[in-house]
Amino acid sequence: MIMYGKKVMDHFMSPRNVGEIKDADGKGEVGNPVCGDIMTFYIKVKDNKIVDVKFKTFGCGAAIAVSSMVSEMAKGKTVDEALKITNKNVAKELGGLPKNKLHCSNLGADALHKAIENYIEKQKNKK
């Protein structure tokens, strides 16, 4: 099985930040079971900074590695900075992904953005 690089395998075998945040400030989900990947992201925000990220992912090796990498990239960033993370950046940080995985499994940034949008929405409602 030589389809994945070292970094992808590392994030797949030891994924960072797996779990849920009960009192999350934002939650986002992408994907569906037919295509094979579902990612749910939870974020905790303090002073406009993402202080904690957790995720749960149903999917292939790439999907799990992508989720893990996104969680690492987002932690500590401001909301605006985190919104600039793209699926492309994530794949690059992972040292590349197999071509056929670039679209279906590389949805981590989308899931993160959804969680941030959910957070922004909640903030508006508070005001």
Add this chain to the structure above:
Amino acid sequence: MAKEKIFFDNASTTRIDPEVLKEMEPYLKQHYGNPSSLHDYSDKPKKAIEKARKQASDLIGADKEEIYFTSCGTESNNFALWGLARANKDRGNHIISSAIEHVSILNPLKEFKKEGWKVSILPVDEYGLVNPEDVKKEITKDTVLMSIMHANNEVGTIQKIKEISDIAREKNILFHSDGIAAAGIIPVDVAKLGVDSYSFSAQQMYGPKGAAALYIKKGIKIKPLLLGGIQEKGRRAGTENVPAIAGFGKACEIAGKEMDRNIKYISKMQQSLIKGIKSEIKNIKLNGHPTERPPGNVHISFEFIEGESILLMLNIEGIAAASGSSCASNALKSSHVLLAMGLAPTMAQGSILFSLGKYNTQKEVDRTLEVLPPIIDRLRKMSPLYKE
């Protein structure tokens, strides 16, 4: 870190039997002649092919003259469909097949449609069985050919071939069966099955890649797929792959001889693996037929998780298996077989096929049962679909 490797992917291919390799070697070395030549170099290769033809025919209860060697199972299936349909197109333009056939049947049938043929794809039930009543209903006056596989290459379901071929015979319709996942693994008798043509392949029965055969019943009209020389009585052009064919013959002979022993030996491991998974892991489903399946086929869906992830983790443990998940396929589509059986998308995604063979051991089953539950547990804990 080096873990003992366990090959539980015998449905994809098998390890070559040392006796088979021994049979092949002289034809890779000193007896390299072309069987069609008119000098001494052709003698031994020619004899090797005829010996293999006899061995292959004996395995499936055919006559030696009814065996035609090809390069692989896909070629045999393509040859049967195109050859039979083209040779009999004056009788009609309708073909009946099933939704769970191998792609080497389904993809040619798509081409048939483009060329103006009518194609009916029959559904299967939850166990993967074609209902013979459905076959009857689909027949029209234009039906010339039916193609229903013997044992399914994924879930293993063994079809009621005799019942379906009786229907075909009664209506004077040609009947092809893809026996690649059956021959050499379960007893096959083409006369009892009532087929007009039957595909089988060496690499599924501890033989080499690069050799397969199509049984064509005496008196059946068929056009060649490959045009060229007059090898195989003009029905399959191209210089014969002599070493592979010699190996195929030997593999057939051994498979016949070891059949009873292998079935007994492999079924025992199969039952142990199924029982172990059922008792150790919750929310699973054994796919395929409860009884009508080859020894060695263990096809399981693990709910809430995805197959490629399971394969990757098994692979790290040194265990080789397969999956019908879309992520595990190059085409990124879930197994058409599982979907045709009505499996929910998440269950199809979480499917794993362990296919056991004669070189596997109970010790390997035991080790798999040790490492599998923690893998499933770990992935489930990561899954948003799983609630403890």
